[in-house]
Amino acid sequence: xxxxxxxxxxxxxxxxxxxxxxxxxxxxxxxxxxxxxxxxxxxxxxxxxxxxxxxxxxxxxxxxxxxxxxxxxxxxxxxxxxxxxxxxxxxxxxxxxxxxxxxxxxxxxxxxxxxxxxxxxxxxxxxxxxxxxxxxxxxxxxxxxxxxxxxxxxxxxxxxxxxxxxxxxxxxxxxxxxxxxxxxxxxxxxxxxxxxxxxxxxxxxxxxxxxxxxxxxxxxxxxxxxxxxxxxxxxxxxxxxxxxxxxxxxxx
Amino acid sequence: xxxxxxxxxxxxxxxxxxxxxxxxxxxxxxxxxxxxxxxxxxxxxxxxxxxxxxxxxxxxxxxxxxxxxxxxxxxxxxxxxxxxxxxxxxxxxxxxxxxxxxxxxxxxxxxxxxxxxxxxxxxxxxxxxxxxxxxxxxxxxxxxxxxxxxxxxxxxxxxxxxxxxxxxxxxxxxxxxxxxxxxxxxxxxxxxxxxxxxxxxxxxxxxxxxxxxxxxxxxxxxxxxxxxxxxxxxxxxxxxxxxxxxxxxxxxxxxxxxxxx
Numbered sequence: 001x002x003x004x005x006x007x008x009x010x011x012x013x014x015x016x017x018x019x020x021x022x023x024x025x026x027x028x029x030x031x032x033x034x035x036x037x038x039x040x041x042x043x044x045x046x047x048x049x050x051x052x053x054x055x056x057x058x059x060x061x062x063x064x065x066x067x068x069x070x071x072x073x074x075x076x077x078x079x080x081x082x083x084x085x086x087x088x089x090x091x092x093x094x095x096x097x098x099x100x101x102x103x104x105x106x107x108x109x110x111x112x113x114x115x116x117x118x119x120x121x122x123x124x125x126x127x128x129x130x131x132x133x134x135x136x137x138x139x140x141x142x143x144x145x146x147x148x149x150x151x152x153x154x155x156x157x158x159x160x161x162x163x164x165x166x167x168x169x170x171x172x173x174x175x176x177x178x179x180x181x182x183x184x185x186x187x188x189x190x191x192x193x194x195x196x197x198x199x200x201x202x203x204x205x206x207x208x209x210x211x212x213x214x215x216x217x218x219x220x221x222x223x224x225x226x227x228x229x230x231x232x233x234x235x236x237x238x239x240x241x242x243x244x245x246x247x248x249x250x251x252x
Numbered sequence: 253x254x255x256x257x258x259x260x261x262x263x264x265x266x267x268x269x270x271x272x273x274x275x276x277x278x279x280x281x282x283x284x285x286x287x288x289x290x291x292x293x294x295x296x297x298x299x300x301x302x303x304x305x306x307x308x309x310x311x312x313x314x315x316x317x318x319x320x321x322x323x324x325x326x327x328x329x330x331x332x333x334x335x336x337x338x339x340x341x342x343x344x345x346x347x348x349x350x351x352x353x354x355x356x357x358x359x360x361x362x363x364x365x366x367x368x369x370x371x372x373x374x375x376x377x378x379x380x381x382x383x384x385x386x387x388x389x390x391x392x393x394x395x396x397x398x399x400x401x402x403x404x405x406x407x408x409x410x411x412x413x414x415x416x417x418x419x420x421x422x423x424x425x426x427x428x429x430x431x432x433x434x435x436x437x438x439x440x441x442x443x444x445x446x447x448x449x450x451x452x453x454x455x456x457x458x459x460x461x462x463x464x465x466x467x468x469x470x471x472x473x474x475x476x477x478x479x480x481x482x483x484x485x486x487x488x489x490x491x492x493x494x495x496x497x498x499x500x501x502x503x504x505x506x507x508x509x510x511x512x513x
Contacts, residue, residue, distance in 0.1 A: 152341040155309060156355040156406065157330025166357070170345045247386075248345050 035217040040224070043217035057225060059201040063119055064191045067126025071183060075131040076176060079138020084168065089139070096135065104128040104190045112198060122194030122202070129187035134179045141175020142168060177244045181237040188230045192222075203229075255322070257410055257442035258285040258308055263317035265303050276467035277303040280317070283461060283470060288440040292453035292460050296500065300468020301446045302414060308444055309335040309412045321410055333410040334403040338418045340395045342387040348374065348398050349383040355406035373401040376435060393424035397431070404435065413445045417452065426484075429455050433481060450496050454489060455482050462499055472499055 018037050025036035035043070047053040081088045104125040111121035149171050153163040195204025203222045210218035265278040278300040285291045293301035306312040307319045310329035318325055321332040329335070334355070342351050352370035361369070374380050377397040387395055396416055403411060416432075417425045433456055436443055447453050453460045454476060462472040474496065478488050 146341075148337060148339055148341040149343065151311065151329075151335070151337065152343075152354075154311070154329040155333070155335040156358050158358045162358060166354070167343070170343070173345070 032214060032216050035220060039217045040220045043215065044221045044225075047218060047221065053206075053221070053225075056201055056203050056206045056222075057229070059199075059205075060191055060195065060203045060226075061229070063123050063195070063202065064126055064188060067123040067191075067194075068130050068184065068187055070123070070127045071130030071134055071187065072180065074127075075134030075179075075183070076138050078131075079135045079176070079179075080142055080164065080168065080172075082135065082139035083142025083172070084164070096132070100132045105193050108194075108197065117198040119199050121198055122191065122204070125190050125194035126187045129190040130183040133183040133186060134176075137179025137182065138172065138176050141172035141179070144175065145171045174241075174245050174248050177237075177241040181234065181241050184233050184237050185230070188226075188233060192226055255287050256284045256320070257287045257289070257322060258283075258444060259318075259320040260284075260304065260307070261318040261320065263304075263307060263314045263319060265300070265307060265312060266315045278307070278314075279467035279469050281468070281470055282317075285442055285444055288442055290436055290443045290445065290456055290458045292445045292447055292457035293463060294447060294450065294453045294460055294496070294500070295463030295468075295471075296465055297448070298465040298468070299463035300465070301463050303468065304463075305335070305412050305414050305444060305446050308410070309333055311335075332408070333412050334406060334408040335412040335414060336396075336399055336403050336416050338415045340387070340392075340399040342395055342398055342402075344387050346386075347383065348379065348385050348387065348390070351387065351398055352402045352405050355402060359406065369405050370401075373405045374398075376404070377401045377431065391424075393420045393428055396420060396428065400432065400435070404439075408441070410442045410444065413443060415446055415448070417449075418447075425449075425452070430481065432456065437480065450493060450500070451484065454478075454492050454496070455484060460496065462496070474499075 022037050025034050025039075028034040031039050044053065078092075082092060083089075107125065107128055108121060111124045115121050115124065145168060149167050150163070153167045158166060191202070192204040192207065195202035196208050199205050203226050206222040207219050210216070210222065260281050260283040263278060263281045264276065267275045267277055269275045281300070281304065283304075293304060295301050303312065307314055308321070308326065310326045310331065310333070313327075320326065324332065326333075343354065346354070349367070349370050352373055353366045356366040356369060371380060371383060374383055377400060379394060379397055379401065382390065382394065387398065390398065396419075400416070417428050420428055429452055436456075443456075445453075445456060457476050460474045460476060461470055462474065463469065464471040474492070476492060478486070478492070482489060
């Protein structure tokens with residue numbers, strides 16, 4: 001596929017979708033039930049001019065970043081432990097497998113009981129959503145390290161801590177990077193849910209608030225923004241991942 | 253020659269196979285490698301040559317008998333010897349120089365000294381210009397040079413080499429042997445070298461230890477007293493070669509084929 005086509009095709013598909021949306025909105029004829037793309041754009045510009053939209057975006061991104069960073073900070077060491085120690089793995093794996101299918105949303109009542117109303121439950125939900133993919137891919141990456149690297153570490157007499165820092169962690173970084181990217185996607189989905197209760201800012205709150213004030217156009221503004229931001233975050237991590245892989249000689 | 257650098261004292265090594273039977277890889281082997289000596293272990297596959305090397309490197313413990321480096325019994329890798337592996341084991345995330353610095357880093361050598369030593373070792377193997385490249389940018393022969401430089405950087409008393417040129421093409425192989433021989437003569441290190449290439453062993457070794465399989469044991473020890481560097485085309489080289497091949501053939505013929513159709 002040529003470069004021009006790669007750019008044109010998604011643009012054309014988007015144009016078709018927006019046109020169809022516009023036509024459908026005109027048929028429905030109710031801005032409350034189904035606002036047109038133009039109405040949504042107007043709503044976006046209006047809230048942006050009020051300064052509110054940027055505030056909501058920043059609030060969501062900030063909570064997401066905190067929850068995700070906490071997920072990385074906890075998930076990578078736990079993953080390393082599971083990857084390195086057969087004992088830790090057989091002890092913890094069943095617990096993780098039972099906890100993992102529980103939706104982060106299901107934790108919400110507990111989180112509000114523990115942390116009260118506020119942004120902490122939203123952050124905690126992102127943390128829960130991020131930590132499982134990070135733990136599992138990290139553990140997997142560690143298990144799949146070429147055993148020859150570990151033999152080299154041993155023949156040079158590296159200590160256990162030195163081997164982890166100098167060999168295990170860098171050797172598993174390409175695998176960990178994949179986990180970090182997957183976790184960004186899954187946990188970003190949950191920031192909206194986390195913000196639907198207990199906070200008064202953020203894109204999730206914008207959706208609830210707009211619905212309560214019958215501003216369906218703003219509901220769609222928030223939805224589109226969530227999608228676009230999710231795409232941007234994913235792309236940024238893909239770039240970082242590709243860099244890691246290139247630096248690690250991924251061509252081999 | 254001077255004191256013993258490596259001593260195998262009545263060493264037996266048995267592995268448990270998946271079928272539950274014990275496989276005797278090495279049976280009652282006694283061998284002494286003198287300080288500064290270059291010894292090649294040669295033999296058909298399954299003769300236990302790599303097991304002996306793993307025992308000397310501390311990767312395996314003997315089932316019976318003792319393995320000593322100098323006076324000390326070998327209990328774990330990393331004490332007094334460095335193993336060079338056939339598949340190099342270079343770290344792809346480190347540049348060539350950083351790879352060579354690895355062992356020095358483990359020993360807590362300061363960064364400036366580390367860099368200087370790494371560059372000296374790289375110069376010795378002819379790779380000074382490639383210090384900032386990454387392993388995947390190098391050919392197999394160059395990678396093995398880096399791996400040898402990494403081993404020599406920590407100045408090991410004993411260098412253990414497990415078919416180091418096995419994955420290098422024939423032309424580069426001869427050149428690598430010449431370089432290794434030169435490096436060895438310059439530093440007089442003890443080398444225990446595993447190979448199944450008879451020419452390689454004759455070119456490099458002070459002494460060739462011929463092993464036979466089932467269970468692995470020493471069949472013959474051959475002193476090679478040809479002057480160095482050795483001329484591969486010489487008559488004496490050829491005579492040793494003929495003798496070794498005959499001995500290998502005899503050793504092999506006592507054994508059933510490795511696989512049956």
